[in-house]
Amino acid sequence: MEEYVLKGEGLRKVYYGEGVSVEALKDASFTIYPGEFVVVLGPSGSGKSTLLNMLGGMDQPSDGKLFYVRQTKNGPEEIELTSLNADKISDYRREAVGFVFQFFNLIPSLSALENVELSASMSENPRDCREMMRLVNLEGREKHFPSQLSGGEQQRVSIARAIVKRPKLLLCDEPTGALDSRNSVEVVKLLVKVKEEMGCPIIAITHNAAMAQVADRVFYMKDGMLEKIVTNEHPIPVEEMVW
Amino acid sequence: MFSNEIISMLVEGTWVTLYMTLTSTFFAYILGLPLGITLVLTRKDGLRPNQFIYKIIDVVVNIVRSVPFLILLILIIPFTRALVGKSYGPTATIVPLTIAAAPFIARLVESSLLEVDQGVIEAAQSMGASTWHIVWKVLLAEARTSLIINATIALATILGYSAMSGTVGGGGLGDIAIRYGYYRYETDIMFATVILLILLVQIMQYIGTKVAKKIDKRYR
Ligand SMILES: Nc1ncnc2c1ncn2[C@@H]1O[C@H](COP(=O)(O)OP(=O)(O)OP(=O)(O)O)[C@@H](O)[C@H]1O
Ligand SMILES: [Mg+2]
Secondary structure, rough: OEEEEEEEEEEEEEOOOOOOOOEEEEEEEEEEEEOOOEEEEEEOOOOOHHHHHHHHOOOOOOOEEEEEEEOOEEEEEEHHHHHHHHHHHHHHHHHHHHHHHHOOOOOOOOHHHHHHHHHHHHHOOOOOHHHHHOOOOOOOOOOHHHOOOOHHHHHHHHHHHHHHHHEEEEEOOOOOOOOOOOHHHHHHHHHHHHHHHHHOOOOEEOOOHHHHHOOOEEEEEEEOEEEEEEEOOOOOOOOOOOO | OOOOHHHHHHHHHHHHHHHHHHHHHHHHHHHHHHHHHHHHHHHHOOOOHHHHHHHHHHHHHHHHHHOHHHHHHHHHHHHHHHOOOOOOOHHHHHHHHHHHHHHHHHHHHHHHOOOOOOOOOOOOHHHHOOOOHHHEEEEEEOOHHHHHHHHHHHHHHHHHHHHHHHHEEEOOOOHHHHHHHHHOOOHHHHHHHHHHHHHHHHHHHHHHHHHHHHHOOOOO
């Protein structure tokens, strides 16, 4: 069996509204490999979030198949995500997926550490929560509430929250979309560090082409189509990225 | 100004009013809280969309809420009698109070839970949290300040209903106000009951706001 993490075949998504329907995703086929950094670029409304939500089991395609390779004690096992029921999909999200959102979505009444701990409490084999806070350079801020943290700091907490459960893939929907350039660079650096430390593939949506410079591959989307996939022969080191 | 007899009657009336109000509110929450949660879960964009269940609760809640309390009280007398053995007095009044307040509380709970940031719910969902986990750890936990403030509103409303029930022998301060103030023109006694009712509302509001502030960790 081919070594991959996710494989989409002819994925399609139609949203039905009142009287109108939108084909948000048209016939997308692709493979996501272990440890790679994929950046998804495309104009607003081109279907980037639709695709990402599908990969994360937050949404089901109208057509097509999505496969996930799960590593078990007895070797890799291929699972067709598109054939699972809602409970099983929820298990997949819990076990395999780490999500990072544009607006962080931390729980306001929980401290930074408690936000990470809540995520850890849902995992069977979580990493150490305080160590995660150190990993994202927020040692000493454990007791602070989201409202007491800057946008960049909140995003780092949300990355800690996503990786504490040892995700098999990390999905980020415009992780720098609400941040200034300095904090954006910090977050991209952190994502690269996470990728290297954990070896899980990262798929990040962005509007900023700068992030594409450090990616292994870039998915270009337009009008619901995965127009082209470009392999970056020479991704630049994150330190040299110009934002 | 009042004889000892009257004073002890007013004290007794205050306790009876408190008993009716608190007990009814308690039972009304036992009914209304799950209904409110269900409304939020089953709505179109909820965690467990279910048009059928949503519509049923929605309609029932609206119907019960549109019946004036005194009419509801009289309407369900047979049910009240079947449940507690009589149709008047403080304990019997708890039945219509509970039934009248439960839909109101369901709506209050619904609006509190709908205030919770959709993005936060989405984040919990993306972690693979179960629906119950999200209800407990996110919806109820995040909405708790609003829930407490609304509980204070519910208490004051139910207190008002309990006073109204005095017109048909419900007991408590409302009962005293009707018997002395309305039938016997002893307006000073009626005046005293009104002041006691206002005081009760103020105290409830004060405690509610204090508790709400205390548990709101966000701006500590
Ligand atoms: N739940 C939904 N119901 C109806 N239409 C939707 C829904 N979600 C997305 N769409 C539509 O699908 C299309 C693709 O949306 P999507 O959110 O994937 O775009 P995007 O590339 O992420 O855009 P942006 O960069 O603005 O976030 C848009 O036309 C959008 O209006
Ligand atoms: Mg988007």
